[in-house]
Amino acid sequence: MTENLMLWQALNRALDIEMASDESVFTLGEDVGLYGGSYRVTEGLYAKYGEWRVRDTPISEGGFTGLGVGAALTGMRPVVEIMTINFALLALDAIINMAAKIPFMSGGQFPMPLVIRMPGGVARQLAAQHSQRLEHTLMNVPGLRIVVPATPQDAWWQLRQAIASDDPVIVLEHELLYFEKGKLDPVTPPPPMHQAIVRREGTDLTLVSYSRMANLAVEAAQQLAEQNIQAEVIDLRSLSPIDWETCARSLHKTHRLVVVEEDCRFAGAGAEIAAGLTERCFFDLDAVPVRVAGLDMPTPFNAELEAASIPRVEDIVSAAVQLTGTASRSG
Amino acid sequence: MDRDTLHRFLYDMLLARAFEERAAQEYSNGNIAGFLHLYPGEEAVAVGVIHAAEPSDYLITTYREHVHALVRGIPARQVMAELFGRRDGICKGMGGSMHLFDKQCRFMGGYAIVGETFPVATGIGYSIALRDLPEAVICFFGDGAVNQGTFHEALNMASLWNLPVLFVCENNHYQIGTEIHRHSAVVDVYKRACAYNIPAEKLDGMDVINVYEATRHALAKIRAGNGPQLLEFETYRFRGHSMADAGNYRPRSEVSSQASRDPVETVIHEAGIGYPSQAEIAAAGPDLVDQLVCHVSATGHFNEQHIENVRREIDDVVEDAVQFALSSPSPTLQDARDSLYCNRRHETLLEASHHD
Numbered sequence: 001m002t003e004n005l006m007l008w009q010a011l012n013r014a015l016d017i018e019m020a021s022d023e024s025v026f027t028l029g030e031d032v033g034l035y036g037g038s039y040r041v042t043e044g045l046y047a048k049y050g051e052w053r054v055r056d057t058p059i060s061e062g063g064f065t066g067l068g069v070g071a072a073l074t075g076m077r078p079v080v081e082i083m084t085i086n087f088a089l090l091a092l093d094a095i096i097n098m099a100a101k102i103p104f105m106s107g108g109q110f111p112m113p114l115v116i117r118m119p120g121g122v123a124r125q126l127a128a129q130h131s132q133r134l135e136h137t138l139m140n141v142p143g144l145r146i147v148v149p150a151t152p153q154d155a156w157w158q159l160r161q162a163i164a165s166d167d168p169v170i171v172l173e174h175e176l177l178y179f180e181k182g183k184l185d186p187v188t189p190p191p192p193m194h195q196a197i198v199r200r201e202g203t204d205l206t207l208v209s210y211s212r213m214a215n216l217a218v219e220a221a222q223q224l225a226e227q228n229i230q231a232e233v234i235d236l237r238s239l240s241p242i243d244w245e246t247c248a249r250s251l252h253k254t255h256r257l258v259v260v261e262e263d264c265r266f267a268g269a270g271a272e273i274a275a276g277l278t279e280r281c282f283f284d285l286d287a288v289p290v291r292v293a294g295l296d297m298p299t300p301f302n303a304e305l306e307a308a309s310i311p312r313v314e315d316i317v318s319a320a321v322q323l324t325g326t327a328s329r330s331g
Numbered sequence: 332m333d334r335d336t337l338h339r340f341l342y343d344m345l346l347a348r349a350f351e352e353r354a355a356q357e358y359s360n361g362n363i364a365g366f367l368h369l370y371p372g373e374e375a376v377a378v379g380v381i382h383a384a385e386p387s388d389y390l391i392t393t394y395r396e397h398v399h400a401l402v403r404g405i406p407a408r409q410v411m412a413e414l415f416g417r418r419d420g421i422c423k424g425m426g427g428s429m430h431l432f433d434k435q436c437r438f439m440g441g442y443a444i445v446g447e448t449f450p451v452a453t454g455i456g457y458s459i460a461l462r463d464l465p466e467a468v469i470c471f472f473g474d475g476a477v478n479q480g481t482f483h484e485a486l487n488m489a490s491l492w493n494l495p496v497l498f499v500c501e502n503n504h505y506q507i508g509t510e511i512h513r514h515s516a517v518v519d520v521y522k523r524a525c526a527y528n529i530p531a532e533k534l535d536g537m538d539v540i541n542v543y544e545a546t547r548h549a550l551a552k553i554r555a556g557n558g559p560q561l562l563e564f565e566t567y568r569f570r571g572h573s574m575a576d577a578g579n580y581r582p583r584s585e586v587s588s589q590a591s592r593d594p595v596e597t598v599i600h601e602a603g604i605g606y607p608s609q610a611e612i613a614a615a616g617p618d619l620v621d622q623l624v625c626h627v628s629a630t631g632h633f634n635e636q637h638i639e640n641v642r643r644e645i646d647d648v649v650e651d652a653v654q655f656a657l658s659s660p661s662p663t664l665q666d667a668r669d670s671l672y673c674n675r676r677h678e679t680l681l682e683a684s685h686h687d
């Protein structure tokens with residue numbers, strides 16, 4: 001039965017279901033246990049499953065992420081929570097040099113059923129060291145899968161699928177989405193965890209986005225509709241691999257592409273998306289793809305500057321208006 | 332020490348030495364490339380420690396791991412083929428010298444980033460403890476690795492949660508060319524363990540029987556529920572750090588005194604530094620393989636003819652390994668993809684349909 005709940009609750013339930021059905025699933029991270037998780041994702045699980053399966057760790061990101069790798073090597077299915085993606089920099093050796101490479105370096109002997117969850121993104125005035133996204137860094141690592149749920153429904157299914165997967169999967173959550181509500185339908189079969197979805201149909205241009213920005217893109221599309229511009233919105237849901245097919249199908253129809261991302265524009269995820277789609281859809285495109293992205297600067301503390309440093313709905317709207325205008329002038 | 336055990340020590344140490352010297356030769360012949368870190372001088376540690384372990388215990392080690400793999404029971408053929416980067420290597424040529432893995436033998440890998448093994452070992456220990464199994468994990472590392480943050484993070488967690496991890500330091504006194512008293516504020520590695528409440532001791536790592544006994548004792552403590560233990564074995568590598576390293580930073584006499592027990596005063600003078608001390612070198616003794624050979628013949632366990640036969644048998648094994656490696660094909664790009672995609676379980680990936 002469909003329910004309305006917050007994204008953190010969806011994650012919490014997903015974890016609970018998987019822990020209940022498979023004893024090899026356990027979770028660890030700073031304050032995930034007694035405290036219940038910084039964003040409440042592990043709330044109640046410590047009481048239910050005990051400290052060995054819901055383990056509070058010391059502040060040792062490199063250490064406990066590597067611990068997850070070791071446990072996964074022996075057939076456990078650890079879910080490591082890194083408090084925020086900013087601290088994942090300390091764990092990059094475990095993520096990149098170990099989790100992503102051991103299956104390969106061992107000639108395929110060792111699967112890596114490891115999930116690493118981390119919240120990230122620009123939240124509210126947390127300043128440069130606590131506000132960033134690093135998907136580009138992780139996207140560049142063969143062997144890792146990255147999912148970016150934007151709705152409770154996706155959060156629920158994708159986390160469950162990530163736990164069931166034998167690949168190392170990074171679940172990139174967004175700090176501003178945890179307390180957003182959405183529908184959870186536990187019955188309808190889910191799309192594969194790496195499949196993109198069309199969040200809104202349209203004919204005039206395609207907005208490709210993910211995570212919180214996908215929600216902004218939907219909002220922008222609603223405003224564009226008032227100006228008689230029909231934007232199709234694609235939520236990628238997964239950044240590695242990327243579902244190019246769904247995007248290409250859309251571009252075949254709309255002929256115009258806007259990529260929306262929160263991260264810095266330079267060498268970011270948007271660069272890969274724009275380049276990948278240009279290669280695939282060059283003859284479908286009526287105009288140069290446009291990237292709406294964060295500014296190439298660390299996140300400022302000041303609230304107004306912070307807001308100006310990442311895309312807002314109006315930025316997406318104006319980029320779309322400009323693109324459709326250009327295209328119709330030239331066409 | 333019973334005859335069978337001694338025989339296994341003897342065989343493995345002779346095999347270790349012969350295998351590594353042959354690997355060096357094959358490197359010069361151009362059959363092995365990349366980084367190649369050899370183990371001569373340190374054999375007593377791998378042999379003593381690994382024979383003290385049960386087959387159900389896990390091992391995890393560094394890039395200097397060929398001998399650990401051999402002693403653990405991975406056939407010389409497959410180790411050599413991996414060094415050659417061939418398809419019949421233990422990791423199908425995807426891992427190479429520094430990354431040997433064997434799931435069956437619970438050989439959880441050689442890791443080329445110094446310090447990585449600590450958290451992984453802790454994770455394996457966690458997995459054992461969580462399931463309450465009578466197993467342990469043995470984590471090998473060099474003296475240089477203890478300055479890495481992961482050492483401290485992992486020891487803290489292992490101790491905090493009483494995990495069944497045996498940390499084994501192969502202290503050969505060098506981190507490439509930097510001697511221990513120039514890289515570590517505490518030259519006794521074992522003393523660092525007390526910061527985390529982990530029982531630890533320093534032992535002669537040149538005497539295989541000594542290593543074996545100490546390890547058995549430590550593992551028994553772990554199995555009795557006493558949590559992690561740390562053993563520091565003092566040893567010495569006769570070769571450079573890797574084949575790329577001639578080892579010029581070490582006075583020649585230091586190396587030769589380790590091998591042949593030359594008067595040690597010269598060493599101390601030449602080095603102009605406190606290490607190695609007379610006492611330490613005396614404890615280290617002569618070439619450990621020779622030492623064991625002398626021991627087993629002196630104690631009447633094996634006569635010279637027997638030892639000679641073992642040597643010949645090993646020569647054949649090593650020669651066969653090289654021939655096997657030479658005749659094994661190179662892996663294909665498809666093999667590489669299969670290794671990368673070995674994980675797929677409930678799901679097909681979209682990209683697979685693109686590239687296939």
Ligand SMILES: Cc1ncc(C[n+]2csc(CCOP(=O)(O)OP(=O)(O)O)c2C)c(N)n1
Pocket residue numbers: 395443444445446472473474475476477501503504505506507572
């Ligand atoms: C994190 C990291 N830094 C540096 C290196 C380069 N490096 C390779 S081996 C080595 C020395 C390690 O010495 P030790 O741990 O004592 O082991 P040993 O080689 O003596 O067996 C260094 C610095 C590395 N592989 N990883």
